[in-house]
Amino acid sequence: MRRRAVIAGIGATLAAPFGAPAQQQRPPARLGYIWIGKRGSELSTLQGLRQGLSEFGYVEGRDYVLEERYADLQPERLPSLVAELVGLPVSMILSPGVPVTQAVTRGTTTIPVLATVPDLVASGFVESLARPGGNVTGISLQAGVALSEKWLELLKETFPHVRKVAVLAISPSSPYIDRIAEVGPALALEPVLYSAKDNDELERVLLAIRTNLPDGLVVAPDATLISNRARIIAFASEHRLPAVYGNLDFVPDGGLMAYFTNITAAWHRLASYVDKLLKGARPSKLPVEQATTFRLHVNLKTARALQLTIPANILIRADEVIE
Numbered sequence: 001m002r003r004r005a006v007i008a009g010i011g012a013t014l015a016a017p018f019g020a021p022a023q024q025q026r027p028p029a030r031l032g033y034i035w036i037g038k039r040g041s042e043l044s045t046l047q048g049l050r051q052g053l054s055e056f057g058y059v060e061g062r063d064y065v066l067e068e069r070y071a072d073l074q075p076e077r078l079p080s081l082v083a084e085l086v087g088l089p090v091s092m093i094l095s096p097g098v099p100v101t102q103a104v105t106r107g108t109t110t111i112p113v114l115a116t117v118p119d120l121v122a123s124g125f126v127e128s129l130a131r132p133g134g135n136v137t138g139i140s141l142q143a144g145v146a147l148s149e150k151w152l153e154l155l156k157e158t159f160p161h162v163r164k165v166a167v168l169a170i171s172p173s174s175p176y177i178d179r180i181a182e183v184g185p186a187l188a189l190e191p192v193l194y195s196a197k198d199n200d201e202l203e204r205v206l207l208a209i210r211t212n213l214p215d216g217l218v219v220a221p222d223a224t225l226i227s228n229r230a231r232i233i234a235f236a237s238e239h240r241l242p243a244v245y246g247n248l249d250f251v252p253d254g255g256l257m258a259y260f261t262n263i264t265a266a267w268h269r270l271a272s273y274v275d276k277l278l279k280g281a282r283p284s285k286l287p288v289e290q291a292t293t294f295r296l297h298v299n300l301k302t303a304r305a306l307q308l309t310i311p312a313n314i315l316i317r318a319d320e321v322i323e
Helices: 002-018 045-055 075-087 098-107 146-158 175-183 199-212 223-227 229-238 263-278 300-305 312-317
Strands: 029-035 064-070 092-096 113-117 136-140 164-169 190-195 216-219 243-245 257-261 294-299 320-322
Touching: 029 045, 029 075, 029 098, 045 064, 045 092, 045 263, 064 075, 075 098, 092 098, 092 263, 098 113, 098 223, 113 263, 136 263, 146 175, 146 216, 146 243, 146 257, 146 294, 146 312, 164 175, 164 199, 175 190, 190 199, 199 229, 223 229, 257 263, 294 300, 294 312, 300 320
Parallel strands: 029 064, 029 092, 092 113, 113 136, 164 190, 164 216, 216 243, 243 257, 294 320
Antiparallel strands: 257 294
């Protein structure tokens, strides 16, 4: 019996190449990804996603491929980039930031979209947190509007002399900008909004900020501004402006202070959405998550270069201090 089993096994092995395989390897899923800026200007998104997918057992190249597209800070290119991904087609589109998500949702109502923006509900991308309702779900990075108050509070607590604050955003109509205007007077601050959605507008806005001589700067969290962080940090340094940034990626590159959620961790979490969608889940049934953990990062090297003193109570509370 043992000899017959061996012979049968050999026969099956020899016959296998000429017959239909029992199970074929599926082709890797195509995951679309669009970034508003240049390639390499995003530090946290894809790093977190790849880490998360690896922990779910996905191997890049075998189980999935990333179809990356970059708008090079030219928002007008977004519709054509979306059309490229839709035409491939991709299994889903990963969408960081409001401008990209707006372009993606205009370009497809059927391909699942996983977005990370300050507030998916307030931006109108989903119907509610529990029931997104369409082809979009993901993670809201800002827990309500209280976060924008925190930027002002940090600026005032760290630098009590600050009165006039330039607030840099891409749009004058976001909820956190409205909240900054409301709470500024209570902190004896005069916030002045400046909005810039592309490179040309940013240069004009920085000139206006310089002309109006503010005492401090707040930079809202947005992919367009993150992509332009080298220019914004250089401007703050040139004019010795105490600045609080709404994204942690500013600080390693020389930004003074930042308070926001950990984007790497958020995109690490977004990998669980990718896993569910690849297994057949529908985005309309996947509840939107809200970021609950926020971090304070401080760059002491920058503070010294600007001849600014960071109080001990701020340093004690900081999650990361760059010496």
